[in-house]
Amino acid sequence: MHVVITGANRGIGRALFDHYRALGHSVTGTARNDAEFARLDVSDPDSVTAFAQGLAGQPVDLLICNAGFYGDKHHKLDGGYPAEMWAETFATNVTGVFLTIQALLPNLRAAPGARIAIISSQMASHTRAPGRSFIYCASKAAALNLGRNLAVDLKPEGIAVGIYHPGWVRTDMGGEAGDISAEESASGLAERFDALDADTTGCFQTWDGRDHPF
Numbered sequence: 169m170h171v172v173i174t175g176a177n178r179g180i181g182r183a184l185f186d187h188y189r190a191l192g193h194s195v196t197g198t199a200r201n202d203a204e205f206a207r208l209d210v211s212d213p214d215s216v217t218a219f220a221q222g223l224a225g226q227p228v229d230l231l232i233c234n235a236g237f238y239g240d241k242h243h244k245l246d247g248g249y250p251a252e253m254w255a256e257t258f259a260t261n262v263t264g265v266f267l268t269i270q271a272l273l274p275n276l277r278a279a280p281g282a283r284i285a286i287i288s289s290q291m292a293s294h295t296r297a298p299g300r301s302f303i304y305c306a307s308k309a310a311a312l313n314l315g316r317n318l319a320v321d322l323k324p325e326g327i328a329v330g331i332y333h334p335g336w337v338r339t340d341m342g343g344e345a346g347d348i349s350a351e352e353s354a355s356g357l358a359e360r361f362d363a364l365d366a367d368t369t370g371c372f373q374t375w376d377g378r379d380h381p382f
Contacts, residue, residue: 170194170279172228174210174268175235177202180287180334183354184232196223198235210235210264211256220271227279228272230361233265234287240303254303261307266314282327283364285357286315290333290374295381312372312382319370328369332357335375348375 171188175181176197185197198208198219206222209215210233237260239253265286269276276282290296292308315331322329334357336347356375364371372380 169229170196170227171230171232172196172198172223172272172275173232173234174198174208174264177205180337180350180353180357181232181234183350184234184357187351187354187358208235208268210268211259213267216264216267216271219268220275223272223275225278226275228275228282229279230283230285231269231272231276232285232287232361233268235264236261236287238301238304240301243300243303245300245302249302257303257307258310261304262310262314265311269318276327277325280326281365283361284315284318284322284327284329285361285364286311286329286331287334287357288312288315288331288372290380292331292333293372293381316370316372316382323366323369326366328364328366330360330364330368330370331372332360333372333374333380 171193173181173184173195176185177199185195188195197205199205200209206219208219237257239257240249243249269284288311289308291298291301291305292312312331315329319329334353337350337353353375360373360377372382374380
């Protein structure tokens with residue numbers, strides 16, 4: 169199986185990369201600037217195009233859209249959340265997901281039963297409104313909506329799309345107070361990805377297998 173993971177140089181992405189490599193799969197991990205991984209800045213359309221060209225002719229069985237940006241964690245409503253941060257966050261967390269999937273469609277179509285996993289967050293759900301983090305929450309809600317719509321259009325082609333909450337993970341993004349390790353999250357997510365098929369496409373699930381309210 170050929171697995172492509174965006175944002176594979178740290179955190180959950182790195183744990184997923186190590187997980188699939190340990191199982192003997194062919195794994196293409198990406199990062200913006202890390203010589204260990206294929207270069208890909210999902211917020212840069214030219215970078216996405218170049219990356220896709222480098223994979224021309226290679227089937228992709230599982231695409232994991234993991235690269236993300238969370239810049240507004242400590243911003244305050246008064247004076248915070250600048251327009252530039254909205255643009256940067258959406259360019260990575262939403263547009264970047266779409267462009268990556270779009271560019272790799274030939275590779276996914278070449279792999280029977282291909283799957284796309286979009287790492288979103290429980291903060292995408294309309295049932296959760298913790299306040300603050302307005303940009304991040306909005307971007308993850310948009311990624312959830314994007315995944316749901318892609319699932320509809322790609323189902324006739326045999327490509328399944330799932331959207332996932334990885335848990336509150338002890339990473340640079342999640343902080344040291346997180347509930348689980350990156351390795352625990354990756355192991356649970358991999359089980360969810362294995363179960364993704366035409367019957368479950370469009371699902372929004374947690375890392376440990378629970379259906380999350382939209």
